[in-house]
Amino acid sequence: MEGFKLIKQGAESKLFQGSYLGVPTLVKDRFKKKYRHPTLDDTLMKERIKAEVRAILKCKTVGIRTPTLYLVDLNRRSIFMEYFPYSVTAKEFIFNANESLIEVLSHCIGKLLGKMHANNIIHGDLTTSNILISNKQKIDIFYESFQNLELILIDFGLSHTDSTIEDKAVDLYVLERAILSTHTTTYNIFTGILNAYKIENKNYKEVFNKLEEVQARGRKRTMVG
């Protein structure tokens, strides 16, 4: 792609950054996976582009910040969307920020996810790499205060928008696992997230009960005694 440069190869797409119609743009190219059967690859690519677009739009309508879509092209296997030049991932943020900022972040993530689930949107791949923290003042300062920062949810390729309690619980469980394997802060990020989740999702009790069930079957605990 002319004028676009490859900035990252994620798990299932290449990300290119450049300018489209005069605005900073990110192109997410779900390139052909040669290891998969072509039929399967084609089906998955289309399914995921559609799921991503659908979830991004639904998030927008309920007031969750996601990248603005500029162009969706199934033949080119690509989505053109808003690029956030002044942003870091939550993962990076947690590595660099102090405990009190991490606490605020956890609270914000929890509220965001509560709202998302209250609107029956399931992300499907929640990790700290899939949450961006962007500075609204368009400067590269992140670790002083949370005031001008906003959260942007990205990577909706595995999402769906018709959901059950089980789906919500699994969504949270996937996030818990991702946090445990990536972060070792003394502050318990996941507990912070759950506490704030309650504020935005009235049905949190059902979800949390289900989460306990999912946790119990997900990890085979040792049977001692």
Place this chain on the structure above:
Amino acid sequence: MVIAIGFEGSANKLGIGIVKDGEVLSNCRRTYITPPGEGFLPKETAIHHRQNVLKVLREAIDKSGIKVSDIDVVCYTKGPGMGAPLATVAIVARTVAQIWNKPLLGVNHCIGHIEMGRLITGAKNPIVLYVSGGNTQVIAYSKKDTAYSLSNDPSPGYNIEQLAKKGEKYVSLPYCVKGMDVSFSGILSYMEEKIESLLREGYTEADLCYSLQETVFAMLVETTERALAHCESTEVLIVGGVGCNERLQAMMHQMCLERDAKLFATDERFCIDNGVMIAHAGAEMFNSGTKMKWEDCFITQRYRTDDVETTWRED
């Protein structure tokens, strides 16, 4: 210098191996093979292990060319696995440790696979895909077995692989990836439900094996790739019995090529459960000063990989 002997019998393989500082001195194994269409059950598997364990032990010592007095540590599989087979082999390990007057170490089976894979391939800190019947594949495979009564010799997975090579037509099957987890239960029910009608529609058994393999492996490769991207790692190591499937290795290799990662895989000598992996992982633990009290040397059917404290690694 550490010489370690390892006893493995958590499933249908009975293996005893001896290693000397990462060098394999002997690697002996017997597999309990069930009739076509049947899986292995704890009781019969335990009987198989009991009948063979002393012969295999003799063989392992003779092949290694060492005297039992040279052995520094006796290692056995503590879990996870089937209770009765685990116990059968653990009893022998406990007994010889007492007779020879050597320290005894219980080793986590999964850690055994991983450390063995690192030793054989030289991978440093890879993302490890551990595929074995117990965790993943047997669910899909055992159902296929009941449908077609595939032979269990040498292993049902191997026979699926051979049959799949003849498959041509691809059937869409449920594909279920949740973050870095996969779920195979959907594919299993789907197969059960649809097998009859798919066969009537002109798909062959080979086509179904082929499609099943393509779909299941695509899920495994995709989740591995997710883990690679998330951890920013560049090494993949495949271990476990299913890990010697050539199609899985080829798909993984292709994925690695597309993102400049390196693939490490081993062949059936070390992929499939064996005693050497237990000996080697045990030797690493022994070297780093791990000691196990006699009363802690029990077995446990459930033993999570992340319950083991990795004292022997600094990274």
